[in-house]
Amino acid sequence: MIYAANWKMNGDKDFVNSILSQIKDNILPNLSDGSSLILCPPTIYLSDVTDRCKNTSIQSGAQDCSAHENGAFTGEVSAQMISGTGAHWVILGHSERRQYHAENNLLLTDKLRTAHNAGLKVIFCVGEMHQHYIEGTTREILKDQLSVLNDASLANLNYIIAYEPVWAIGTGLVPALEEIDLIHQFIKTLLKDTANPPKERTVLYGGSVNPDNAKDIKSLASVDGVLVGGASLSSDKFKQICI
Numbered sequence: 001m002i003y004a005a006n007w008k009m010n011g012d013k014d015f016v017n018s019i020l021s022q023i024k025d026n027i028l029p030n031l032s033d034g035s036s037l038i039l040c041p042p043t044i045y046l047s048d049v050t051d052r053c054k055n056t057s058i059q060s061g062a063q064d065c066s067a068h069e070n071g072a073f074t075g076e077v078s079a080q081m082i083s084g085t086g087a088h089w090v091i092l093g094h095s096e097r098r099q100y101h102a103e104n105n106l107l108l109t110d111k112l113r114t115a116h117n118a119g120l121k122v123i124f125c126v127g128e129m130h131q132h133y134i135e136g137t138t139r140e141i142l143k144d145q146l147s148v149l150n151d152a153s154l155a156n157l158n159y160i161i162a163y164e165p166v167w168a169i170g171t172g173l174v175p176a177l178e179e180i181d182l183i184h185q186f187i188k189t190l191l192k193d194t195a196n197p198p199k200e201r202t203v204l205y206g207g208s209v210n211p212d213n214a215k216d217i218k219s220l221a222s223v224d225g226v227l228v229g230g231a232s233l234s235s236d237k238f239k240q241i242c243i
């Protein structure tokens with residue numbers, strides 16, 4: 001089971017230092033065999049987190065990267081720079097990037113390519129908006145979002161998927177267990193047929209995962225892990241999700 005924490009733009013240096021100590025001391029030693037932790041702090045703290053996770057099994061990742069390799073792109077951080085910190089992962093396609101930064105399939109294809117060229121592994125996020133869920137067009141939306149993985153430049157891309165219904169993120173709402181299961185199975189079927197299938201078809205669930213619902217979500221055979229936002233900002237809650 002993979003436990004990925006997306007701290008988004010939260011916390012400060014002291015917070016990051018303290019929660020990291022708690023995760024190393026209280027969660028890591030109690031993880032079940034075969035489980036792993038991926039921590040995605042704000043980019044400014046990525047080097048610190050990565051350094052402090054050296055010699056542990058904890059991996060770190062960025063929450064985004066530039067679509068460009070380098071150059072005059074003020075404020076951007078390249079995939080190469082992320083990889084240079086020793087971090088292994090980058091989250092791409094998060095709904096907050098799609099929503100607030102107008103990230104579309106074209107841009108995401110470029111970001112996936114730069115991440116791949118820099119040797120980063122990708123957590124690629126997909127998910128439908130509430131309107132799509134109501135209309136029953138979730139599968140069409142996911143198919144379209146996942147279609148970028150067919151791009152010829154992404155052969156051998158090392159990626160996993162996070163299924164995150166947009167309406168479940170930060171809202172306390174979660175799809176029924178059966179719905180999560182069916183959508184994860186649908187995604188896995190699509191991944192099998194993509195031009196660049198992953199080595200292992202790993203799909204995380206994300207969206208209001210908390211200590212009360214984690215056990216049931218994790219019990220689904222099609223769920224390979226969880227991507228946790230809000231609840232990962234509390235080491236106690238994150239621990240109850242992971243252990």
Ligand code: PEP
Pocket residue numbers: 006164168169170171206207208209227228229230231
């Ligand atoms: C997320 O934004 O990736 C997420 C899953 O957030 P939350 O757990 O707060 O819903």
